[in-house]
Amino acid sequence: MTAVIEISGLHKTFRGWRRGPKVALDGFDMVVEAGQVHGFLGPNGSGKTTTLRALLGLVHADSGDMRILGTTSADYIHVAHRVGAIVESPAFFGNLSGQRTLELLAMAGGVPRKRVEETLVAVGLRDRGEDLVKSYSLGMKQRLAVASALLKQPELLILDEPANGLDPAGIHEMRSLVRELASRGVTILISSHLLDEIEQVCDSMTIISRGRRVTHGPVAQVLAQHDKGEYSVRVADPAGALEAIAAAGGSARLNEGKLVVSGVTDASWITQTLGTAGHWLTELTALTPDLESVFLDVTGTRPGNGLMSDVDDGWQPPAPAGRAEIEIEVTR
Ligand SMILES: Nc1ncnc2c1ncn2[C@@H]1O[C@H](COP(=O)(O)OP(=O)(O)O)[C@@H](O)[C@H]1O
Ligand SMILES: [Mg+2]
Known part of the structure; x- marks a missing residue:
């Protein structure tokens, strides 16, 4: 396989006047x-946006190597036309239609006008193309942003938290759009702090925590690596069954009236051990890990409701204008 993005040893320190x-x-x-x-999964504040901004030359990294489509970041300008990215939420003029917005962007980017129609179709906005952007839902604005990134027919699409602020229907639409683009061969890097998002739409993943990669690989492989060989068992007498498992050298605990047996490579050991001790199973379920438990394992943070935000230090991207605080970037 060919790597489209390769990042190694990336360092970035921001120096804020107030916070240090x-x-x-x-x-x-x-x-x-x-x-x-x-x-690209990680809690708020873990460094996802900074990574993507560094990759696209929007912020200077202090050190580290980055290659994108085979070129170093210094030569990014030569491959920029092959990359579509939505990193900072683009602001659109509410009084222009979606179609007009794309026409202007196409003109500015030297993209043939027929791409406007094609991208409107690709993101499912064709019927609403002539309506003013201010009448669009958040999901539609997000799709317009994706359309703007697709104008150049990029080989690589970078989406920073595309599900942010979307309702479940919007998230569903975004997910189908990503799958549709992927089926046409576009490589897609999608950052999210929503575990669900990554698990449902991605082939492979990188988990970042506090500016470091903590795990990576095909989604199925990452999940398999964290499989603890646990099984949930229902029996009439869970406490008695727990003793039988312990007596046979196994390890188990009680959970909500069921027995959870762990470290098992072959489930028949459970049925045999319990059956021999006179405990008849009415249910045996393999407990496969989900990304939420993997995330807990690798970062030691606890996500709630599928949202991970415990590393957040409350920093918000600066408002476009009129903000008192100035942040200075330090380059080594
Ligand atoms: N311009 C900036 N000035 C100061 N601190 C920043 C700036 N951009 C990001 N940070 C800090 O860097 C860390 C990583 O932020 P970010 O890359 O935005 O995380 P994520 O996208 O994963 O939520 C956070 O602690 C954030 O507060
Ligand atoms: Mg971010």
Whole structure:
């Protein structure tokens, strides 16, 4: 497989006047292979946006190597036309239609006008193309943003938290759009703090925590690596069954009236051990790990409702204008 994005040892420290230096990236590594939908997962404040901004030359990294479509970041300008990205939420003029917005962007980017129609169709906005952007839902604005990134027919699409602020229907639409683009061969890097998002749409993933990669690989493989061989067992006498498992050298605990047996490679050991001790199973379920438990394992943070935000230090992107605080970037 060919790597479309290769990042190694990326460091970035921000120095704010008020809050002091802030290490955003602490030797971060990531590889995204061609043709994949790659999930970039991590809590708020873990360094996802900083990574993507560094990759696109929007912020200077202090050190580290980055390659995108085979070129170093210094030569990014030569491949920029092959990359579509939505990193900072683009602001659109409410009084222009979606179609007019794309026409202007196409003109500015030297993109043939027929791409406007094609991208409107691709993101499912064709019927609403002539309506003013201010009448669009958040999901539609997000799709317009994706359309703007698709004008150039990019090989690589980078989406920073595309599900942010969307309702479940919007998230569903965004997910089908990502799948549809992937089926046409576009490599997609999609960052999210929503575990669900990554699990449902991505082939491979990188988990970042406090500016470092904590785990990576195909989603199924990451999940398998964290499989603890646990089984949930229902029996009439869970406490008695727990003793039988312990007596046979196994390890188990009680959970909500069921027995959870762990470290098991072959489930028949459970049925045999319990059956021999006179405990008849009425249910045996393999407890496969989900990303939420993997995330807990690798970062020690606890996500709630699928949202991970415990590393957040409350920093918000600066408002476009009229903000008193100035942040200075330090380059080594
Ligand atoms: N311009 C900036 N000035 C100061 N601190 C920043 C700036 N951008 C990001 N940070 C800090 O860097 C860390 C990583 O932020 P970010 O990359 O936005 O995380 P994520 O996108 O994963 O939520 C956070 O602690 C954030 O507060
Ligand atoms: Mg971010």
